[in-house]
Amino acid sequence: MLNPDPEWLDFLQANAAQAAIAIDSAELFEQLEKSNEDLRQAYDATIEGWARALEFRDNETEGHARRVVELTLNLIDSMGESSLEKDQIRRGVLLHDIGKMAIPDRILLKEGPLDEEEWKIMHLHPGYAHELLQPIDYLRKAFDIPYCHHEKWDGSGYPRGLKGEQIPLTARIFSVVDVWDALSYDRPYSKAWTRERIIDYIKDQSGHQFDPRVVEAFIQYIQNNETEGESRDLNLGF
Numbered sequence: 347m348l349n350p351d352p353e354w355l356d357f358l359q360a361n362a363a364q365a366a367i368a369i370d371s372a373e374l375f376e377q378l379e380k381s382n383e384d385l386r387q388a389y390d391a392t393i394e395g396w397a398r399a400l401e402f403r404d405n406e407t408e409g410h411a412r413r414v415v416e417l418t419l420n421l422i423d424s425m426g427e428s429s430l431e432k433d434q435i436r437r438g439v440l441l442h443d444i445g446k447m448a449i450p451d452r453i454l455l456k457e458g459p460l461d462e463e464e465w466k467i468m469h470l471h472p473g474y475a476h477e478l479l480q481p482i483d484y485l486r487k488a489f490d491i492p493y494c495h496h497e498k499w500d501g502s503g504y505p506r507g508l509k510g511e512q513i514p515l516t517a518r519i520f521s522v523v524d525v526w527d528a529l530s531y532d533r534p535y536s537k538a539w540t541r542e543r544i545i546d547y548i549k550d551q552s553g554h555q556f557d558p559r560v561v562e563a564f565i566q567y568i569q570n571n572e573t574e575g576e577s578r579d580l581n582l583g584f
Contacts, residue, residue, distance in 0.1 A: 347542060392438070397440040401482045410521030410527060415439045418523045425560075425565045427515070431487060435516050442520065445475030472496055490514035495521045498555045504509070510557075518557040522548060522564045525555075 397411040418439050422430055446454055449471055453464045460468060475492035479485045494508065494517035501509030525548065529539045539547070545565065552561040 393437055393440050396444065400443050401451035411440050414520070414527050417527070418520050421519055421523060421564060421567055424554050425563045426476060430516060434487040435491070437485060438488035438516060439473070439520060441488065441491050442495055442524065443471065444478055445473065448474040456457065472505045490516050490519050499557050500554050518560050522556050522560050
């Protein structure tokens with residue numbers, strides 16, 4: 347028959363207390379993880395709502411944000427850029443035109459061509475995106491695309507005139523995808539281009555507007571998926 351002495355009982359009680367603390371800590375950690383996940387989902391749902399609102403305001407074709415998110419992430423996979431943070435890229439793509447919230451409707455919604463002064467104002471929208479997103483810690487790693495996707499490989503872009511690899515890779519990748527999608531669909535101010543014309547334009551802009559390595563990877567990706575008969579399923583625009 348077990349007849350523990352007081353020291354043994356104290357030891358058991360201490361172990362029981364430690365076990366209770368461990369169980370409470372595990373439950374608390376699980377609850378904290380769930381709360382963080384719920385908060386992340388709420389943030390992302392809000393971002394998706396912003397993206398849809400921007401499409402409505404800017405007369406974007408329906409589904410533009412969804413398509414460019416999917417194609418950008420697929421292209422990154424095809425390039426083997428596994429070190430890039432996909433969640434942040436997705437947020438950056440969804441918010442790529444968030445700075446246009448600060449552009450007056452008379453310019454943003456103008457049906458005809460913009461004049462020189464109107465273009466100067468339009469070119470401010472990446473800077474507005476930086477001002478909007480930079481203070482938000484949750485989105486700080488996502489603003490390379492909204493801030494830099496109008497920079498050009500040859501340094502002629504805006505807002506900072508970055509050149510070559512000074513431009514973040516995510517922005518270089520997205521800029522090709524954005525042009526592809528923008529030219530693939532009818533807009534209030536322009537008709538969709540043919541597939542061949544868009545490809546010719548992207549090739550022609552290699553080394554000027556676009557990073558040549560990204561252009562090569564993009565054309566290869568398009569050709570591979572067309573060969574497999576998946577263009578429409580993968581939202582390539584045709």
